[in-house]
Amino acid sequence: MAFLNYHHLRYFRAIASEGSLTRAAARMNLSQSALSTQLRSLEENLGQPLFLRRNKALVLTEAGRIALDYAESIFRSGEEMVSVLRNQPSGQRQILRVGGVSTLSRNFQISLLRPLIGRSDVELVIRSGNLRDLLAQLRAHTLDLILSNLPVRRDAETGWHSHLLDEQPVSLVGQRPRSRKKFRFPEDLSHTPLVLPSLDSNIRAAFDLLMEQLGIRPVIAAEVDDMAMLRLLALEGAGLALVPPVVVRGELDSGALVETHRIEGLHESFYAVTPSRQFPNPLLGELLRKQKGAAGIAKR
Structure with a gap:
């Protein structure tokens, strides 16, 4: 059975945290050569390389990430032992x-x-x-x-x-309209402000293609790459937001927003x-x- 040195793990964790032997050595008050020797001993013990050198930095290998997870767990166990003996138990996670x-x-x-x-x-x-x-x-x-x-x-x-x-359907949602006139899709899009996801969104690409096929040039009030911001703009009345209803489920349930139109054939995949x-x-x-x-x- 291989012997696991607790100090080796502490040195390894410092190197992983700093991404550099030089910085880790300074932090641990050791020479770089001594720290390198300790790391090499741990890698030989585990039979796996723990770091790769990339752009002058040390990057964890997959085995290194696994070892770091175990190292963190070991140190947490040590802290847990102290807590238990002090009658302050805590569970491993x-x-x-x-x-x-x-x-x-x-x-x-x-x-x-x-x-x-x-x-x-x-x-x-x-x-x-x-x-x-x-x-x-x-x-x-x-x-x-x-x-x-x-x-x-x-x-x-x-x-x-x-x-x-x-997969979730996609709708246009916004504030409750003041007019009782029913929203006409797609005709009303030519004069209704819209809040749309950014161009790298798959539902935006599908929506733009649909508008092109229908010959509609929509009025874009805002374009955002964050769903939370899109929801807030809809709540502020900036326009109808193109979103899966799941994004604004709470607002739809409370009546703060309403689903104006569900767009047939348009879905968001997760x-x-x-x-x-x-x-x-x-x-x-x-x-x-x-x-x-x-x-x-x-x-x-």
């Missing part, structure tokens, strides 16, 4: 790191993560950003999955998997993008199985 693209409905993200929210044994780390940045984090093993409204093309280098989680992993996060499989059972949609 699993970590799931989730990235959500900024154009994705927050309501949908919450509904997906709801089985894990509030569990005493789970810690959720949730980040938001554009798809390119989130994919970089997924590649660097700092995320376990990305929630996106676009699938990601798989290639030999990355091995992404895009799991179709759900995907979970995961990488090929030798050591997959067990929480990820649990989450996808529950969502698949709830939605009744096979993963792609």
Whole structure:
């Protein structure tokens, strides 16, 4: 049985945090050569390289990310031991790191993560950003999955998997109209202000194509790349917002917004993008199985 040195793990965690042997050595008050020797001993013990050198920085390998998760768990266990002996018990927790693209409905993200929210044994780390940045984090093993409204093309280098989680209809929603005149689609779009998702949104592309086919030039009051901002602009009366109703479910239920028209044939797709992993996060499989059972949609 291989001997695991607690100090090696502490040095390894410092290097991972700093991304540099030089900075980690200064932080730990050690020479760079001594720290490098300690890291090499840990890698030999584990039989896996823990870092790759990229652009003069040290980046965790997949094995390195797994080792760091275990190291964090070990240090938390040490803290837990002290807490227990001081009669202040605390439970160990699993970590799931989730990235959500900024154009994705927050309501949908919450509904997906709801089985894990509030569990005493789970810690959720949730980040938001554009798809390119989130994919970089997924590649660097700092995320376990990305929630996106676009699938990601798989290639030999990355091995992404895009799991179709759900499809939602898309509508025009806004403040309750003062006039009792019924909204006419698509005729009224030529003089009705619209709040639209940005051009990189799949529903925006489908909507623009539909307008072109119908010969309608819509009045664009605002264009945003964040669903939360789109919802706020609709509440402010900036125009009719093009959104899946799930994005504004609370506002529709309360009457703050109304669904003016549901656009036939237009849908928003929701995907979970995961990488090929030798050591997959067990929480990820649990989450996808529950969502698949709830939605009744096979993963792609």
